[in-house]
Amino acid sequence: MFSMIKTWRALKARGVMGINQRNAEYVLQYNNRRYYPYVDDKIVTKERALIYEVNxxxxxxxxxxxxxxxxLPKIIGDRTEFVIKPAQGAGGDGILVIADKFDDYRYKTVSGRLITIDEIEYxxxxxxxGLYSLGGMRDRALIEYKVTSDPIFKSxxxxxxxxxxxxxxxxxxxMAMLRLPTRQSGGKANLHQGAIGVGVDIATGTTLKGTWLNEIITRHPDTNNDVSGVALPDWDGFLELATGCYEISKLGYIGVDMVLDEEKGPLILEINARPGLNIQIANNAGxxxxxxxxxxxLEELKAAGIEKESVKERVAFSKEWFDAKNTF
Structure with a gap:
């Protein structure tokens, strides 16, 4: 009993957030449920992002x-690469990634499996x-551009x-984290399925140590290459995209998921109103x-009569205060 209390006090002293605190002090306090549809439906999120001219x-x-x-054939057209996903899916379930066209009736998935038009329609x-949707409700299927990962992640x-x-x-x-697919995760960037979470220094965009299946690691289990010390390109672009999602979603506490496309640069995939807490392990910070x-x-700004800072000002504040070396 005393050991548990001691552990709890130690975690609290380091500023580690638990799920109850997240729900009560952040999700409930800062996220008005009327705006949840803006993030729970990927199509709505995408439409709002386009209004705000976000990539x-x-x-x-x-x-x-x-x-x-x-x-479907008309939507696909002559494209040989595309992604089909549920608008209200979660955890990457139900997503079909087509990487190439094999012949007039078959396509090849990203894993190399051949799939027919009939199977795609099924x-x-x-x-x-609603097989993959939140709560099992009827859903919509979204067909979109297939992201080509930047070569920096190849190793x-x-x-x-x-x-x-x-x-x-x-x-x-x-706080930021890079999620790396593994063989165990089936090529998905999903921590619960076996992907790696790697902390990212907010100030520099440089990767820190990683966490894999709740263990701290420094190398990728499949490539055997170091996951730390990688400088992510266009880091300010990522920070500004994420910062702007506050206005897009109208939610105060969110997790923004983005990718780095080889040609198009940083792109927003989705916004989460209930982001997980494993990011703390990856960053070794609370x-x-x-x-x-x-x-x-925010209290200081209010006292000074400042309603809100610009995106660049908010990014600058975070880079100054949340440097990986800054322990407060």
Whole structure:
């Protein structure tokens, strides 16, 4: 009993955020439920991002009912690469990534498996029934641009596309993590399925140590290359994209998932209103310590009569205060 209390006090002293604190003090306090549809539906998120002129993967089309599945060939056109995903899916389930066209009737998935048009249509039908959606509700299928991962990740990722998660509080980036697919995760950047979470220094965009299956690691288990010390290109671009998602979502506490495309640069994939806490392990730092600093800054701005800072000012604040070397 005393050991548990001692551990709890030690974690609290380091500013580590627990799930109860996250839910009560951040999700409930800063996220108005009326705006959840802005982030729970990827199509709505994409449409709002376009209004704010924020970069997202191009949307080729949407299928909302079984009767619209017949329009799939028209939506795909001559494209040999595309992604089909549920609008309200979670955890990467239900996503079909097509990497090439094999012949007139078959395509090749990113894993190399051949799949027929009929099988693709069946997958879309499953999406529409709500098989992959939150709460099992009927859903829509989104067909969009297939991201080509930047070559910088080739040595530290197994297939798939790595993504970057940035936690944002009231428009201020507070913590970042790079998620790297592994053989165990099936090429998906999903920590619960076996992907690696690598901390990223907010100030520099340089990767730190990683966490894999709740263990601290320094090398990728499949490529055997170091995951730390990698300088992510266009880091300020990522920070500004994530910061701008505060206005897009109208939610105060969010996790922004982004990718680095070889040609198009940083792109927003989705926004999460209930971001997980494993990011703290990857950064060896507590979220609460950083969110408290943002809240204090907001109080100081209010006292000075400043309603809100610009995106660049918010990014500058976060880079100054949340340097990996800064322990407060």
């Amino acid at each position: 997202v993967p191009e949307m080729y089309g949407v299928i909302s009912s079984e009767s619209e599945i017949k329009y 997958q879309i039908s499953s999406i529409l029934t 530290i990722s197994y297939e798939g596309v790595p993504d970057i998660r940035i936690i944002v509080l009231m428009g201020y980036p507070v 979220l609460a310590a950083r969110t408290y600093r943002v809240e204090k800054h």
